[in-house]
Amino acid sequence: xxELPEVETVRRGLQPALEGARFDRVLARRPDLRWPLxxxxxxxxxxxxxxxxxxxxxxxxxDLSSGEVLLMHLGxxxxxxxxxxxxxxKPGRFHHERNKQLTHDHIVFAMSSGATVTFxxxxxxxxxxxxxxxxxxxxxxxxxxxxxxxxxxxxxxxxAQACRGKKTSLKAALSDQRVVAGLGNIYVxxxxxxxxxxxxxxxxxxASRSGAPNDQAERLVAAIRAxxxxxxxxxxxxxxxxxxxxxxxxxxxxxxxVYDREGQHCVTPGCAGTIRRIVQTGRSTFFCPVCQK
Numbered sequence: 656x657x658e659l660p661e662v663e664t665v666r667r668g669l670q671p672a673l674e675g676a677r678f679d680r681v682l683a684r685r686p687d688l689r690w691p692l693x694x695x696x697x698x699x700x701x702x703x704x705x706x707x708x709x710x711x712x713x714x715x716x717x718d719l720s721s722g723e724v725l726l727m728h729l730g731x732x733x734x735x736x737x738x739x740x741x742x743x744x745k746p747g748r749f750h751h752e753r754n755k756q757l758t759h760d761h762i763v764f765a766m767s768s769g770a771t772v773t774f775x776x777x778x779x780x781x782x783x784x785x786x787x788x789x790x791x792x793x794x795x796x797x798x799x800x801x802x803x804x805x806x807x808x809x810x811x812x813x814x815a816q817a818c819r820g821k822k823t824s825l826k827a828a829l830s831d832q833r834v835v836a837g838l839g840n841i842y843v844x845x846x847x848x849x850x851x852x853x854x855x856x857x858x859x860x861x862a863s864r865s866g867a868p869n870d871q872a873e874r875l876v877a878a879i880r881a882x883x884x885x886x887x888x889x890x891x892x893x894x895x896x897x898x899x900x901x902x903x904x905x906x907x908x909x910x911x912x913v914y915d916r917e918g919q920h921c922v923t924p925g926c927a928g929t930i931r932r933i934v935q936t937g938r939s940t941f942f943c944p945v946c947q948k
Contacts, residue, residue: 657729659713659804659837660886660907665735666710672737672770673705673717680765688761689730689782699723699785700764712800712836716791723785726796730780738771800836804879809835811872815862818872825861826854826935835879840938841914842882848913849878851923853947854940855933885910913941921946 657665678700683692693699704720717725762774762783774781786794801817802809817834818825828834829843838846847854852861852871861872889907908915912922913930921928921943928945 656731656839657713657891658839658842659710660842660883660889661891662713662715662729662837663710663887664891665729666708666715668737669715669735669772670708672739672766672768672772673764674708675705676766676768676770677702677704678764679767682763682765684761684763688776688779689728690784692783693785696783696785700725711797712803712832713839714796718788722788724788724791726784726786726794727774728782730776730778730782732778733774733776733781736773736775738773740769799833801832801834802836804835804837805883809876809880811868811876814876815868815872816866818858819862819864819866821858823858824854824935825852825856825858826940828858829879830936830938838879840940841911842879842886844914844941845882845912846875846878848923848942848947849882850874851946851948853944854935854942856948913943916941 681697681700683697686692699721700719703723705717706720707718709716709718713728715727715729717727719725759775759777760773761776761779764772766772774783784796792798802813814835818828821828825847826843829838829846830840832838844854850871852875861869861875863869886907889910891907916930917932919930921930923943923946926943926946928943930941931944933940933942
């Protein structure tokens, strides 16, 4: 499942094609993705202009001139491809040829910018939904989300308050979208390693009884920000399905410190540890038992 860096990479790739452009023609090749497409989906998009393209956690949000917001989710295998006047950008170093099975090209946007934006999703776990802008904060998919980890409001004090008194593991808490929005298994593992905190540590240990942050909370917030910024700069991580809008893959997976490195030496300077894998809440956790306490 794409995490925040992958979705932000896609947003940045779509922005020049969509933002400020009008939907000249919309083609829906099937009536549903994970869920049925909204009623009159094509008619509600055609002729409308994208006023802005944003992201909330793992969701893409296209603000439309109609007063609605097109909410999009990539699911497990969804990807967007952008063609300009029928031409795809010349492949680069990390290019991966897109899925050539047109049966998986489910939604096509022909934009006034000259771009054709195609949503391809072999497994059909992605979805698109039209939501009134005025009711966006009450949208069930968004209303319970925690703070954006790259937003100005996210700091050690906020994280400590969210973790105050929690008895769950730190790994489980950070994976909870109500605590921090957009983090997933990969970047939680990587951030905890950078902060030198054990994924098995009790969540409440990063805050005082009153909810004040301690040094561990400060280190963790800094690590979360750093790993996300580095991953976005690298175009995200491409393990199976993530592709950028130009067909190239992200390459942050080449910089993993712990994720999927079971049995390998820890990269922390001076650490003699070996990366271990355990299972927490049904997901693999990778960490160094020596330098992560």
